[in-house]
Amino acid sequence: MKTIGDIAKLAGVAKSTVSRYLNGGSISEITKRRVERIINETGYVPNTFAQSLKAKIPNIIGTIVPRLDSFASSQILMGIDEKLRELNYQMLISNTSQDLEREMESIYSYYNQKVAGIILLATQISDAHLAAFEEVKLPVIIVGQQHDNIYSVIHNDEAAAYELGQYVLEKGHRKIAYLGVNEKDIAVGIKRKEGFKRAVEEKEDCNVRYYETSFLMEDAVEVACNIIENFDPSILVCATDNIALGALKAAHVKGVSVPSDLSITGFGGYDVTEIIHPALTTVKFFYKDAGRVAADSLIKLATGSEVPSIILSNYKIIERESVDIKNI
Known part of the structure; x- marks a missing residue:
């Protein structure tokens, strides 16, 4: 050497x-x-890391992710890494396994490692987060959530859910179950539900019930089985593709045919949704592009340039086989 x-x-x-x-x-x-x-x-x-420690402007970016076994997280990280390499920066990754205390530890650890900035793939922003960001004085961008005091790259959850709601209504569905997540997650738990609710409230003859599960597929299976048994909707709108996959499993367990007996939709646009049968109708978010934008924006902040406080990433409804047309 x-x-x-x-x-x-x-x-x-x-x-x-x-x-x-x-x-x-x-x-x-x-x-x-x-x-x-x-x-x-x-x-x-x-030795890039040693160079970064000695340089006046370090070239290491710290990323914090809630989980590594997530399609969205992996795609965002790929986008971040691609853009950072183009800009001659390196990426560090800290996985917190959805533990907020570990998120705090990662923020301070990156500060001690003298990174140029931090990209946080956030599920929620607490007072502890805000205090940590204020203390370390590093450029920070959050991805997936929005906060007035932090630069944010967000998926346009409310608009996407509103458009999906309109799509569901256009297909003739009026007995609808919405399966979301805990409202501690503002983007997935609140914004998606609010957008969908706004759409269906524009129709007077809708029977809509709202349910909650975790992000885990196995939990979604259990809740979806109960929905099918006790409510029997014509469509089950799921806040993530993982939840939708659980709903598909629940339909199979209950002997319900998709889409003729029960239509199902998701959010995310995971690759697997295209190859399963029936293929899943979903809202596709462009996660890798969001990662690239986040990386580019953070480097601009770190080098003294201005960026918008909120950047919206794109989405698209992907119509596949899991939604049937109902006669109104």
Whole structure:
């Protein structure tokens, strides 16, 4: 393994000159070519993390995710990583397993590691989050939630749910079950339900009931079985694709045919929703694009540029086989 000292010796320059070259500092064109040639010949790879600790402007970005086994999280992280690489930044990942205390620890840990900024894939923003952000004084962007005091990249949950509600009504459904999540999650638990409720309240002849489950598929199976048994709706609108997959399983358990007996929709646009049978009608969010936007915006903040306080990502309703037309 070559060191900066080895490169400096081979190039006939001081270690500080090599360090300036690696950090984009000012050196003569002749010296720059000489150092570059030695680096290429030796295959020297700089220690990016050590460089970041020493640099006035570090090139490490910390990301905090609530869970790694999520399609949305993985897609957002891919988008962040792609954009950061284009901008010559590196990404660190901290998984919190939906533990808010671990989120707090990650924020302070990244501060101690002298990252340039933090991207938080948020499920909720508490007073503890706000206090931590105020204390560390780092650029922060949250993805998936909105807060007045923090730069946010959000999925347009309310508008998407309103449009899905209109779609459901256009298909003739009037006996409707909506299966959401805890309202501690503002985006998924509140915004999606509010958007859908706004759509169905524009029709006077709707019989709509609202239910709640967790993000886990197995919990959704149990709740959906109870909905089918006790309410027997013509359509079950689910706040996530994972919940919708649980609803599909519940329909199978109860011997209910999808979509002729029960239509089902989701939110997210996970890849698996296209290959299952029946393929799932869902609202597709462009998670990777949201990740790229978040990364680009954070680097702008870290380098002193202005960005909008709220950025909306795109969505699209994907119509597939899981929704049937009902005669009104």
